[in-house]
Amino acid sequence: MTLSRRTHPRPLDVKNGRVDLTHGGGGRAMAQLVDELFVAAFDNEVLSQGNDQGAFNVPGGRMVMSTDGYVISPMFFPGGDIGSLAVHGTINDVAMAGAVPIGLSAGFIIEEGFPLADLERVVKSMAAASKAAGVPVMTGDTKVVEKGKGDGLFITTAGIGMVPPGIDISGDKARPGDVILVSGSMGDHGVAVMSQRESLGFETEILSDSAALHTLVAAMIKVAPGIRVLRDPTRGGLAATLNEIAVQSGVGMEIRETDIPIKPQVMGACELLGLDPLYVANEGKLICICGPDDAPALLAAMQAHPLGVDAKVIGICDQDPHHFVRMKTAMGGTRVVDWLAGEQLPRIC
Amino acid sequence: MKYIDEYRDGDLAQQLARSIAAEADTGRTYHLMEFCGGHTHAISRYGLEDILPANVRMVHGPGCPVCVLPVGRIDAAIWLAGQHSVILCTYGDMLRVPGSKRLSLLKAKAEGRDIRMVYSTLDAVKLAQANPDRKVVFFAIGFETTTPPTAVAIKQAQALGLTNFFVFCNHVLTPSAIAQILDSPEVRTLGTVKLDGFIGPAHVSTIIGSQPYEYFAEEYQRPVVIAGFEPLDVLQAVRMLVRQINENRFEVENEFSRAVTRDGNAKAKSLVAEMFELRKSFEWRGLGLVPYSALRIKEDYAGFDAERQWDVPKDSPPDNKACECGAILRGVKKPTDCKLFGTICTPENPMGSCMVSAEGACAAHWTYGRFRDTKAQEA
Numbered sequence: 001m002t003l004s005r006r007t008h009p010r011p012l013d014v015k016n017g018r019v020d021l022t023h024g025g026g027g028r029a030m031a032q033l034v035d036e037l038f039v040a041a042f043d044n045e046v047l048s049q050g051n052d053q054g055a056f057n058v059p060g061g062r063m064v065m066s067t068d069g070y071v072i073s074p075m076f077f078p079g080g081d082i083g084s085l086a087v088h089g090t091i092n093d094v095a096m097a098g099a100v101p102i103g104l105s106a107g108f109i110i111e112e113g114f115p116l117a118d119l120e121r122v123v124k125s126m127a128a129a130s131k132a133a134g135v136p137v138m139t140g141d142t143k144v145v146e147k148g149k150g151d152g153l154f155i156t157t158a159g160i161g162m163v164p165p166g167i168d169i170s171g172d173k174a175r176p177g178d179v180i181l182v183s184g185s186m187g188d189h190g191v192a193v194m195s196q197r198e199s200l201g202f203e204t205e206i207l208s209d210s211a212a213l214h215t216l217v218a219a220m221i222k223v224a225p226g227i228r229v230l231r232d233p234t235r236g237g238l239a240a241t242l243n244e245i246a247v248q249s250g251v252g253m254e255i256r257e258t259d260i261p262i263k264p265q266v267m268g269a270c271e272l273l274g275l276d277p278l279y280v281a282n283e284g285k286l287i288c289i290c291g292p293d294d295a296p297a298l299l300a301a302m303q304a305h306p307l308g309v310d311a312k313v314i315g316i317c318d319q320d321p322h323h324f325v326r327m328k329t330a331m332g333g334t335r336v337v338d339w340l341a342g343e344q345l346p347r348i349c
Numbered sequence: 350m351k352y353i354d355e356y357r358d359g360d361l362a363q364q365l366a367r368s369i370a371a372e373a374d375t376g377r378t379y380h381l382m383e384f385c386g387g388h389t390h391a392i393s394r395y396g397l398e399d400i401l402p403a404n405v406r407m408v409h410g411p412g413c414p415v416c417v418l419p420v421g422r423i424d425a426a427i428w429l430a431g432q433h434s435v436i437l438c439t440y441g442d443m444l445r446v447p448g449s450k451r452l453s454l455l456k457a458k459a460e461g462r463d464i465r466m467v468y469s470t471l472d473a474v475k476l477a478q479a480n481p482d483r484k485v486v487f488f489a490i491g492f493e494t495t496t497p498p499t500a501v502a503i504k505q506a507q508a509l510g511l512t513n514f515f516v517f518c519n520h521v522l523t524p525s526a527i528a529q530i531l532d533s534p535e536v537r538t539l540g541t542v543k544l545d546g547f548i549g550p551a552h553v554s555t556i557i558g559s560q561p562y563e564y565f566a567e568e569y570q571r572p573v574v575i576a577g578f579e580p581l582d583v584l585q586a587v588r589m590l591v592r593q594i595n596e597n598r599f600e601v602e603n604e605f606s607r608a609v610t611r612d613g614n615a616k617a618k619s620l621v622a623e624m625f626e627l628r629k630s631f632e633w634r635g636l637g638l639v640p641y642s643a644l645r646i647k648e649d650y651a652g653f654d655a656e657r658q659w660d661v662p663k664d665s666p667p668d669n670k671a672c673e674c675g676a677i678l679r680g681v682k683k684p685t686d687c688k689l690f691g692t693i694c695t696p697e698n699p700m701g702s703c704m705v706s707a708e709g710a711c712a713a714h715w716t717y718g719r720f721r722d723t724k725a726q727e728a
Contacts, residue, residue: 330395
């Protein structure tokens with residue numbers, strides 16, 4: 001769950017309004033729903049941290065907990081499926097606090113008539129992903145709904161992890177002068193999923209980047225325990241995630257278009273579909289913000305890890321009361337990189 | 350990416366910007382209207398205003414098909430979506446456009462109407478094929494670029510013998526809109542809108558060719574340069590316009606020669622002529638009733654015409670009183686002149702159409718350029 005301190009021009013119309021697809025798109029509409037309904041109702045200190053995981057003290061240290069629902073369509077896509085995604089996504093939300101993931105839960109909501117063979121394929125993929133990551137699924141739940149009351153299969157996973165002593169990573173810790181890094185190319189997951197949508201009919205060799213990032217995070221913490229912010233740019237892509245952090249930390253940002261890694265095939269697919277790759281989801285990439293002194297060592301450590309080979313420094317945080325994320329374009333001009341308005345890609349995770 | 354990267358070269362852009370600055374006469378201002386939303390979007394997205402000299406001002410035109418559709422036609426589409434057994438499909442941009450009473454197709458969908466986004470008109474035909482017991486209405490919008498695909502869909506539906514495929518036709522014509530702007534009192538007599546030249550449409554011109562603009566250049570004595578939608582295309586077109594203005598020429602020049610010919614796409618034009626005819630007049634948001642500015646389906650294809658199949662409401666509710674979309678679409682006002690801009694009208698909660706489509710002047714400025722406003726306030 002992502003939230004941040006911000007005001008919205010018009011309050012949520014709870015009396016007459018209805019949930020529409022923009023409320024799940026990772027943009028401002030979703031942020032408003034989360035802020036004004038969920039956070040307001042659940043109101044507590046841990047939730048108010050506004051991160052993708054909640055951190056809290058327990059005897060013997062600091063723990064984090066995170067949960068995520070997976071409704072992706074299509075269920076199987078190049079480079080992964082709903083099962084592996086449900087494992088990677090939640091491990092990543094735990095890892096973005098710098099935590100070592102301990103275990104997962106998995107809840108299945110299955111529609112009557114769903115082929116058992118597909119269910120087996122998904123579950124085996126989840127098991128393989130969890131085994132490879134070394135994070136076991138420790139508990140679970142199964143529900144079946146009548147035909148027509150669900151779309152095949154939805155999965156919810158939750159994860160817990162322990163934060164190593166001395167680590168304090170949170171979305172509100174970016175400061176002017178801090179350096180912004182990304183761990184690799186942007187937009188691969190969203191484009192891989194889109195290419196499988198039957199209505200689009202184009203082929204691409206792009207694979208989803210779906211991966212568990214906790215070992216990359218461990219390698220980064222080793223060289224720079226003072227990392228300020230980590231977050232995985234999933235729904236809403238790089239643009240939405242940077243905007244969340246800018247508001248949460250109360251800073252502005254300036255990034256450079258020419259330094260943002262994007263694969264040519266992803267760029268091509270986005271061109272055809274009228275999408276901006278900065279808004280397309282990733283499932284195996286992270287954004288890191290650190291003090292300027294930590295940046296060189298961090299970049300080297302990221303590039304030395306198989307999941308961070310293409311890591312780059314893409315910009316800096318600065319002082320800006322409006323918390324704009326600005327981008328120097330390749331043309332030499334400047335523009336705002338705004339929140340995503342409306343839904344760009346529905347059901348991408 | 351080949352054929353794209355070449356037109357997004359930052360060094361070349363800087364060179365072009367320098368030569369525009371060198372050629373532009375510092376003793377005057379150049380007011381250039383980019384007609385198309387595609388150009389508006391490119392100018393904002395690539396931050397081109399930052400690299401143009403201060404005396405070259407871009408005026409945003411009405412060429413955003415989503416923006417110019419009046420509230421009444423949106424309401425009519427929502428009404429159609431509520432008719433018995435109808436599946437209404439349309440391009441993604443249309444879903445969020447507010448009709449009257451703050452309803453939109455997206456909200457109507459949340460209320461249970463069967464409304465679907467399609468990427469292609471042929472997907473709408475497929476939908477009709479797959480749902481023989483439903484009536485599939487394609488909400489067709491756009492300028493000359495999107496009209497041929499609508500014609501192809503009707504052809505295909507006819508070939509397949511479909512009787513459950515209908516088109517709610519809202520296709521409009523570029524030349525009529527340009528004429529309306531040039532004939533407006535603000536441009537002709539009041540002088541409140543200065544227009545020294547036009548950047549002509551890219552994709553529209555691939556269909557209609559460059560020939561239709563020759564009349565404007567001559568009659569209204571304004572140069573037109575047809576340009577592609579890439580940033581270097583726009584900069585090159587600006588340079589060509591500055592040159593024409595300096596030399597007191599008003600010709601139609603074609604920067605987008607890699608795709609546009611003088612006569613356009615003959616096959617597409619004949620298909621459109623076979624299937625559509627001119628409406629006597631059509632309401633445009635911002636421009637009002639514009640004579641002979643839109644198309645409707647010909648009698649021969651009446652069976653595919655949603656407006657003949659249903660008694661579609663013809664109301665034309667007014668825009669929000671404070672909304673300046675009308676003046677913005679005519680180049681009379683800038684987005685920041687509107688009281689609603691960025692306060693209660695944002696891309697998430699658009700009040701006016703210019704805030705909906707990424708090609709609308711308000712959305713482009715809000716999404717990409719608004720950091721300049723706060724700089725100006727603080728200065």
